[in-house]
Amino acid sequence: MENKPQIIIIGAGIAGLAAASSLIKHGLENILILEAMARVGGRIHTMRPFGENVIELGANWIHGQKGNPVYTMAKKHRLLSDEGTCSKKCLSASVTKHDYFFNEKGEIIPNKTADDVYDYFKEVVDEAVDEKSDSQFSFSSVGDYLDKEFSSSVFAGSDGASAVFEWCKRAECLDVACTSMYECALWQPGSYIDLEGEYFNCLGPGGYQAILDILMKNIPSETIICSKPVHCIHWESSSKPTSSSFSQPVKVVCADGDEFIADHIVITVSLGYLKKESMKMFDPTLPEEKLNAIERLSFGTVNKIFLEFEERFWPTDCEGIQLVWEKGFEHKEIYDILKNTEEWKKEWYKKLCGFETVSCHDNVLCGWIAGREAEYMEELSEEEVGNVCVRLLRDFTGWKVTNLRKVLRSGWHVNPYVLGSYSYIPIGVDAVREQEILAKPLPFTDGSTNVKPLQVLFAGEATHTNYYTTTHGAYLSGTREAKRLLNLYKQSKPH
Ligand SMILES: Cc1cc2nc3c(=O)[nH]c(=O)nc-3n(C[C@H](O)[C@H](O)[C@H](O)COP(=O)(O)OP(=O)(O)OC[C@H]3O[C@@H](n4cnc5c(N)ncnc54)[C@H](O)[C@@H]3O)c2cc1C
Structure with missing residues (x-):
């Protein structure tokens, strides 16, 4: 890659880690992950409260096999210790x-x-x-x-x-x-x-955390900052171009006042968090279509x-x-x-x-x-x-x-950085339309304006049109957004 864009990923759940791992693997290494909680994983939370063996407070199943990247990783790294016997659909x-x-x-x-x-x-x-x-x-x-x-x-x-x-x-x-x-x-x-393919809920002694550990092997530890909630994202819409004195169009302000400048951010927070915070979190505010999609899709517990x-x-x-x-x-x-x-x-x-x-x-x-x-x-x-x-x-x-x-x-609804468990489609909502709008990067542009493209990208379970609710949906949404950025830099590479 000729360019070294600064990319900030908000959220170290499986979507954020998959995006980071994919970007780094393909040469975009100037990455920072800001995570609000004191741990990585988000809705994957492996614990050991009853002795040495794990329990899963969040995700525990691998839903199916064919085309499931989480299954592929688990199989490749021999995490499916009791393959066959523990499977059920x-x-x-x-x-x-x-x-x-x-x-x-x-x-x-x-x-x-x-x-x-x-x-x-x-x-x-x-x-x-x-x-x-x-x-x-x-x-x-x-x-x-x-x-x-x-x-x-x-x-x-x-x-x-x-x-x-x-x-x-x-x-x-x-x-x-x-x-x-x-x-x-x-x-x-x-x-x-x-x-x-069958479902698996047996990931050996490391639990679901082992999947995250595989992803984190590609990500230098200094890339991830935990206990760093993002408070506000300043970006440039076509109606409000270049207001900052920096050449990079996005500024991320954390709850503790720290600021980071970036070319692109990938936001992977849950739909529940967006429902509560999206009106306050973006400057300028999100386009109406995006706010409507956030409101129309549901997030349950x-x-x-x-x-x-x-x-x-x-x-x-x-x-x-x-x-x-x-x-x-x-x-x-x-x-x-x-x-x-x-x-x-x-x-x-x-x-x-x-x-x-x-x-x-x-x-x-x-x-x-x-x-x-x-x-x-x-x-x-x-x-x-x-x-x-x-x-x-x-x-x-x-x-x-x-x-x-x-x-x-578990207390997924009371958790201020998740506010529920996963997304679903309420009555009267055109699911695919809203999920696609939710996933659409900012600024919304037809390519004819002067604003920089792909400033704010959206990943996370709820942005996947077919595999929403799942870890593999979240993973694939992260790699989808990584690919979007990788394509941008491939296109702009001088011949
Ligand atoms: C009880 C339960 C059971 C489940 N069971 C399964 C299952 O068996 N199989 C399956 O496939 N899926 C299951 N799921 C769903 C699966 O866990 C999720 O779809 C997936 O983990 C979501 O990943 P994500 O990266 O999109 O979001 P998250 O994991 O929510 O990651 C987003 C991250 O963003 C962080 N964040 C939020 N706000 C901010 C901020 N302001 N600044 C910085 N960081 C922020 C959060 O702390 C979080 O770490 C389950 C979920 C729950 C809750």
Whole structure:
């Protein structure tokens, strides 16, 4: 590369690290990564709170294999230690066929009922994936579509099947990070592409952090500055050209007052952060189209609740304990009653799908919860959350639940630098259009103006039109923006 542009990357999640690694590998080495948190990784957060083995507070699955760069890296570096045995592909990443389903009367739901309804649910979702990736479906909800199909199925009229179907919708909220499938556009299953191949959640002793470590091998450690939140980004729009006395068009001001000048910045902060801060963060403010895209796309919350017990109390063949309510929150009539009230807060725990076992931790269960109930759970004390979970486990299973030793729950919504878990498509939104605008670099120009191109580039999970929500989507968005810059400098290289 002839030029040595200064590039600042905001955020050291997987998108930011992938962008930096790719730029450095291809010769653009004048890079600085500014990260607000004290650690790298963002929504990938490997921890060891229960001894030497890891747990994942954020991402834990590799979603599919073919064309998945995260899978390719994990395979190349032999991180898939139990390849084959730990792989599974299922309705929700948190549920397997070896789960026990219980109803609130403490009865075990026969495997056949749970499996049949669960298989039927997957079929209907797959049909939606095949047929509904068209903008005309942006005005229907997934929940309504599923209910319509269910009402004409062989299960119609069975209360038991209907309760399991409600559970399936609740579990699907975990994949989507929405409060309800009645709020998620039918477009979502059509525009999101599920990569071929099984899912993996077994990344060996280093956990998901090992993927970040591979990327960081290419990035000199002095390139990353942690605990450095960016406060404001000054850039030059075509209507406000060259106001700075520097030849470089972008100035980044950090919360501690430090300033950095750059030719380009790649911003990888979450959609949740953009929703809260984008009006204040940019000078001049972002174009209206961009602000609209930030507003229209949704960003929801999924949280995990880890429970460490004194002793394991569930059977050895049990991989999960699922909670089926007679009238759960994903029954349409219950959803409609609770929608515009605060009543759901009294029974927030009804949104918990269940508890799964945690690999390499014999006495730990992990509960999963999505939506506004997941956000509300963050406001409660860990002790209260733990007590509620123990009560549910006792009431549903009737097993002798041993004493709780420790509770650790994630707080992705309360985290000021994330403000949720991942993006989804609400009803009425043209997903691809908004995601493309979200990803479009600043300034918006047709090439005829004098302003410098590609001043502010946008990466991150929510900017990917097919793989949003995932680590591979985030990774690919980072390399996409790196490529954009690399192309610019290739083009301007003198012959
Ligand atoms: C509970 C949970 C479970 C998940 N499970 C899976 C899974 O199993 N499989 C999967 O593929 N994906 C999963 N995901 C999603 C996946 O983690 C994300 O899609 C991906 O990690 C997002 O990466 P990113 O780089 O786009 O954003 P982030 O990881 O959010 O990185 C953005 C970075 O920007 C930083 N930042 C924010 N504001 C500022 C500022 N002002 N200045 C400087 N830095 C700033 C943040 O601190 C953060 O580090 C899960 C997420 C959650 C929360």
